[in-house]
Amino acid sequence: MKEYLNIGVSVSICIFCYDEDQKKVLVVDKENDPFKGGKVLPHQMLQPKQSLEEVCSEVLEKNIGNKDVYVEQLNAFGKVYRHPSGRIIDISFYGLVNLEKDKIKLNKENNARFEKIDKSLDLVFDHDDIIDFASKRIKRRMKYRPLGKNLLPSQFTMNELEGLYSCFLGKQFDKRNFRRRILEMDFLKEITKVQRNTRGRKAILYEFDPKKYKNYSKAGF
Amino acid sequence: MKEYLNIGVSVSICIFCYDEDQKKVLVVDKENDPFKGGKVLPHQMLQPKQSLEEVCSEVLEKNIGNKDVYVEQLNAFGKVYRHPSGRIIDISFYGLVNLEKDKIKLNKENNARFEKIDKSLDLVFDHDDIIDFASKRIKRRMKYRPLGKNLLPSQFTMNELEGLYSCFLGKQFDKRNFRRRILEMDFLKEITKVQRNTRGRKAILYEFDPKKYKNYSKAGF
DNA sequence: CCAAAAGTGTTAATCTTACACCCATGA
């Protein structure tokens, strides 16, 4: 009768950052069997008394030393894994971080690191699929909500924002059109300061206007 | 150590139909404690050996007598419920059906029925929130994917399709513009037959072109 | 002074919206 109360729930998180003009995801070496040493997404078993949000916090704290980053639920993956101690359901989340702003401290124990996303990433379980799922979700979300606040430093140039969009959507933009489009959305504010040391002309710096960023939502149909 | 393998996973499904020009959702009377007799979404505990898809099928078979209807995963709700026998995580799905086409046979045991969605619906647990979550998800999905194949009879008029869109998106359309817009999307085919008995002029009947319906996807950004 | 990166406007084409009347049919 209570057989059904015999399932484990794991929570895994795709933590993305935008670093060196690339989208990267946090991976760790698995600390115990099965697949000990294999490359996986950070994850952890849910304790019966915890909420999903609490496990998320623990996973974040453990692996990047900051539990207060933006995460959003992705999906539950219910394939019947053959885990030695029984049935596991994995509930996945994705998160977006900025290495400096979020004061990321990578866990050395399990060799936590950000890797760029390509064929060679190759995680165990179906964790590659989860990354794929997350990437698509973010792409879709970008169509009606702004992106960047959680990934960029608090001050950034228009070209940096364009690079981010270009990278996450996998396509090139026309500088002039991108600029106009983003500025029309009206969630940026130009600040008086101007770019750090760099070759060439100095760029205008922008910040997100927190309220407008939060409330921006494009209508469809 | 194995304490974490002591969680129950329930699967609940929001099954929507479009009936009498209204969006309705399947609700049942809860068959056991807690809240025995309360109005809930159809749901069931996951057995350790089952996949999520298998429980979905069981829930569907039991409540509407047809396990082969379109469902899609919504979200895992992980609030720490106080369930007498332990911790439960609910993973919710939504499904779309047509009463005739899908040969819906409502389960009489638990008084399964479709009810229209308004303030008075009032389900136990957070099942109202799940319906809300599902409604929003469908609305968003409609912005880039077609809707109707699973809800309408296989042949339908343009005005019926407009009514469905109007109902699910909660807004009115201009007949001419709606028609043009849908036809441009090019997933409908006009068939030679003409509408059933009705007052007034007979309407052209349409069907969805399965391939085009499936592949239609509007680009954003 | 020149290489590097930032910034800027206009036009044509496309898409969206608003809008009102005629058509076919059954009662």
Next chain:
DNA sequence: TCATGGGTGTAAGATTAACACTTTTGG
């Protein structure tokens, strides 16, 4: 013949897409 519901086109306005040169600055 008339009430009912089905069907149709156009023009103005808004949005998007394509396009290349000038500016600023540090080396």
